[in-house]
Amino acid sequence: MMRPVYISSSAAISPQNSFECSLFLKEINCTTQKKLFVQEPDYRQYINPVAIRRMSRLIKMGIACGMKALQNAVVTMPDAIITGTGLGSMTDMEKFLKDMIVLKEEALNPTFFIQSTYNSVNGWLSLQTKATGYNQTFVHRGFSTEMALLDAQLLLNETDEKKNVLVGGFDEMTDEYFLVKSKVNYWKKDPIDSLTLLQNNKTDGTIGGEGAAFFVLSNEKEQALCKLASIRMIQEPNAQKIQEQIETILTAHRLKAEDIDVVISGRNGDLRFENLYDEGFAYLSAGTSEICFKHLTGEYPTATSFAVWLATYLFEKQKTPDVLIYKKGTVKSFKNILIINHYILNTASIVLLQKA
Amino acid sequence: MTDTIVITAVGIISALGAGYQENLQQLLQSKPGLKHPRFLQTLHNDLMLGEVKLSNDSLAGNLGISLAEKPYTRTSLLAITAMKELLQSVNDLHFAPDTLAFINANTVGGMCSVEDMYMPFISEEKEGDFINYIDTLDCAESTKNVTDYFSLQPFTATISTACSSSSNAIIAGAKMIRQGLVERAICGGCDAMSRYTVNGFLSLKNVDKNPCRPFDQERNGLNLGEGAAFLMLEKKEDALKRGAPILAKLSGYNNSNDAYHPTAPSPDGAGAMKTMTEALKYANLQPTDIDYINAHGTATLNNDASEGQAIEKIFGTNVPFSSTKPFTGHTLAAAGAIEAIFSIIALQENCILPNLNFEKPMEELTITPVTTLTKNKPLHHVISNSFGFGGNNVSLIFSKV
Numbered sequence: 001m002m003r004p005v006y007i008s009s010s011a012a013i014s015p016q017n018s019f020e021c022s023l024f025l026k027e028i029n030c031t032t033q034k035k036l037f038v039q040e041p042d043y044r045q046y047i048n049p050v051a052i053r054r055m056s057r058l059i060k061m062g063i064a065c066g067m068k069a070l071q072n073a074v075v076t077m078p079d080a081i082i083t084g085t086g087l088g089s090m091t092d093m094e095k096f097l098k099d100m101i102v103l104k105e106e107a108l109n110p111t112f113f114i115q116s117t118y119n120s121v122n123g124w125l126s127l128q129t130k131a132t133g134y135n136q137t138f139v140h141r142g143f144s145t146e147m148a149l150l151d152a153q154l155l156l157n158e159t160d161e162k163k164n165v166l167v168g169g170f171d172e173m174t175d176e177y178f179l180v181k182s183k184v185n186y187w188k189k190d191p192i193d194s195l196t197l198l199q200n201n202k203t204d205g206t207i208g209g210e211g212a213a214f215f216v217l218s219n220e221k222e223q224a225l226c227k228l229a230s231i232r233m234i235q236e237p238n239a240q241k242i243q244e245q246i247e248t249i250l251t252a253h254r255l256k257a258e259d260i261d262v263v264i265s266g267r268n269g270d271l272r273f274e275n276l277y278d279e280g281f282a283y284l285s286a287g288t289s290e291i292c293f294k295h296l297t298g299e300y301p302t303a304t305s306f307a308v309w310l311a312t313y314l315f316e317k318q319k320t321p322d323v324l325i326y327k328k329g330t331v332k333s334f335k336n337i338l339i340i341n342h343y344i345l346n347t348a349s350i351v352l353l354q355k356a
Numbered sequence: 357m358t359d360t361i362v363i364t365a366v367g368i369i370s371a372l373g374a375g376y377q378e379n380l381q382q383l384l385q386s387k388p389g390l391k392h393p394r395f396l397q398t399l400h401n402d403l404m405l406g407e408v409k410l411s412n413d414s415l416a417g418n419l420g421i422s423l424a425e426k427p428y429t430r431t432s433l434l435a436i437t438a439m440k441e442l443l444q445s446v447n448d449l450h451f452a453p454d455t456l457a458f459i460n461a462n463t464v465g466g467m468c469s470v471e472d473m474y475m476p477f478i479s480e481e482k483e484g485d486f487i488n489y490i491d492t493l494d495c496a497e498s499t500k501n502v503t504d505y506f507s508l509q510p511f512t513a514t515i516s517t518a519c520s521s522s523s524n525a526i527i528a529g530a531k532m533i534r535q536g537l538v539e540r541a542i543c544g545g546c547d548a549m550s551r552y553t554v555n556g557f558l559s560l561k562n563v564d565k566n567p568c569r570p571f572d573q574e575r576n577g578l579n580l581g582e583g584a585a586f587l588m589l590e591k592k593e594d595a596l597k598r599g600a601p602i603l604a605k606l607s608g609y610n611n612s613n614d615a616y617h618p619t620a621p622s623p624d625g626a627g628a629m630k631t632m633t634e635a636l637k638y639a640n641l642q643p644t645d646i647d648y649i650n651a652h653g654t655a656t657l658n659n660d661a662s663e664g665q666a667i668e669k670i671f672g673t674n675v676p677f678s679s680t681k682p683f684t685g686h687t688l689a690a691a692g693a694i695e696a697i698f699s700i701i702a703l704q705e706n707c708i709l710p711n712l713n714f715e716k717p718m719e720e721l722t723i724t725p726v727t728t729l730t731k732n733k734p735l736h737h738v739i740s741n742s743f744g745f746g747g748n749n750v751s752l753i754f755s756k757v
Binding site: 002081086087088096097098100101104105106108109110113114116117118119120122123124126127129130131132133134135136137138139140141143147151154155157158176179180181183184233235236301345 | 398399400462463467470471474475477478482487490491494495496499500509511512513514515516517518524528531532534535536537551552555556558559560561611612613614615616617618619627630744745746747748
């Protein structure tokens with residue numbers, strides 16, 4: 001079994017005010033438009049001012065969030081940079097593709113093409129930090145963040161020296177992407193108040209969202225926010241597979257069901273997947289709290305990265321804002337947090353985080 | 357590195373042909389695969405491209421797939437074709453659950469189909485054939501189609517680091533095996549020709565209309581190509597236990613980043629030098645141990661200047677090198693895996709593959725590439741380079757076992 005690794009800092013840009021942690025959920029942002037967009041910070045503090053003018057939203061989101069995670073960990077140059085993105089910069093892809101069609105393959109702007117490559121955030125982060133080490137980008141739908149975290153664990157297990165790995169996940173929502181995916185029933189048909197998403201679970205579809213979350217992972221426990229104990233990925237998930245995997249993880253870490261203080265679940269109001277959570281959690285104890293977040297962020301392929309950020313927030317604050325609570329448990333302090341997230345293209349993942 | 361990781365099976369499709377044998381024969385006869393576009397519908401039909409010489413219908417027919425029943429992008433068809441060859445050579449192998457990983461790599465997913473349908477995608481239309489392709493744009497669609505087609509349930513991942521994508525897939529697979537996550541990993545990548553990519557590189561002004569000339573003073577850019585290639589990695593002891601043929605050993609690798617510019621490599625070759633030097637260190641080899649360098653050699657002004665200087669600084673004038681891009685075109689996410697197989701061909705056949713179209717040495721270099729197929733001594737160690745946008749550099753070292 002691989003050694004666990006530690007999360008020494010975290011940062012998130014999301015539809016809520018998460019970038020400045022102290023403002024998180026002081027005000028709640030919601031919508032009836034079935035898609036949530038991030039609260040954008042002042043990017044100029046984090047990005048080369050000359051380069052920033054040509055950058056698209058996702059690129060700015062990714063770089064700023066990565067830089068903030070490094071600042072929070074007081075790391076200037078990470079030993080490796082590993083990211084996950086399901087979609088890459090949709091804005092750039094859409095612009096380049098439409099220009100190509102409309103302008104009949106002439107006079108195209110290379111900036112959109114370059115920024116639409118999935119590894120461009122990685123490239124910028126290494127440029128800005130002068131990090132010449134290992135650099136990797138995973139693009140596997142609902143496993144993109146998970147693979148980035150797992151790859152960091154693999155990398156940190158290969159060495160006994162202290163290393164810092166910058167890991168992140170990011171995706172963006174665009175009006176076009178929303179329209180395209182509405183044709184294959186990703187979203188609710190009728191407008192709803194995003195805050196009532198979880199109660200709106202008798203129909204198909206969810207609301208769209210976006211975000212970026214970055215972490216510094218290290219093989220040293222010192223100053224850790226929490227321990228990343230285990231990551232499991234499940235293909236073609238069903239309730240039984242989720243139950244079995246939860247059991248496997250708990251057994252491997254010598255935990256009983258009641259040791260899990262909080263489950264952060266990826267419930268998104270989509271009737272088609274409610275059963276995965278309802279029955280999938282059958283193994284868990286009545287005392288465990290269930291916390292949800294997609295009514296605050298919307299759905300996107302790398303939503304697990306927000307859940308991991310939320311876990312680091314809970315470990316630090318040791319209390320749960322009411323708006324997150326789906327099922328109130330009895331536990332008073334947080335030692336073990338399980339994240340269980342499903343994505344529409346037939347994947348689910350389980351992440352176990354423990355107090356360091 | 358404690359465990360020796362070996363390659364025991366391969367599958368490949370490129371502009372040179374479908375399968376290891378066709379690719380081998382074309383290479384040994386120094387016959388390039390570049391032609392004007394036959395299948396890609398583009399206004400730039402004067403470009404030389406490394407298209408696979410089979411239509412989507414032929415590819416599908418060979419796989420017993422009915423495109424009318426289920427949509428497959430060309431990306432997926434290429435990937436399934438390459439995987440079929442690999443699996444045929446290991447058909448005695450039963451993949452127990454949780455013992456196999458499939459690490460694929462890709463740069464533009466099913467763009468080859470999506471670019472023909474994007475206007476209906478974003479119209480108010482809600483019905484039509486295009487609906488079946490809506491979930492095919494992302495990079496994991498080919499990964500999923502491959503595992504579904506063969507009814508495999510491996511641990512899967514998809515990587516996208518531009519032109520070094522499938523080299524990174526090979527590294528990822530090796531790491532998973534060494535850490536005991538899986539016993540075997542099938543690693544590689546695929547990319548189909550798309551107008552999107554062709555126009556992307558045209559907008560960057562680094563495409564040569566004529567056959568590319570790597571490491572030539574008059575080089576004028578790259579030719580794009582398409583293809584798919586996969587390699588099966590496992591521990592040497594596991595391969596021996598099942599009596600598998602061992603094609604080569606993955607004796608070293610490195611992934612590092614230039615941290616220089618979003619698309620251009622460091623002009624003095626510092627990034628490429630670091631990557632090759634670290635890979636040598638990992639393999640515990642000296643530059644003099646390397647018998648052949650399969651260069652990235654895209655024939656862009658920047659790449660060849662940077663890579664050429666890095667090769668000269670590390671290896672001096674002693675180690676033969678060549679780029680095989682004039683055979684296949686630049687196959688992007690598939691390039692690392694295709695050239696890994698070419699490196700294995702070099703080891704198996706004890707030959708240095710020729711760098712076609714070279715005439716005039718570069719001013720900034722004293723070294724020149726090997727221009728004809730050379731068979732004058734046994735090869736033991738070959739290094740294969742893949743350098744991409746975003747400064748994503750990878751070097752792999754393959755050795756005889």
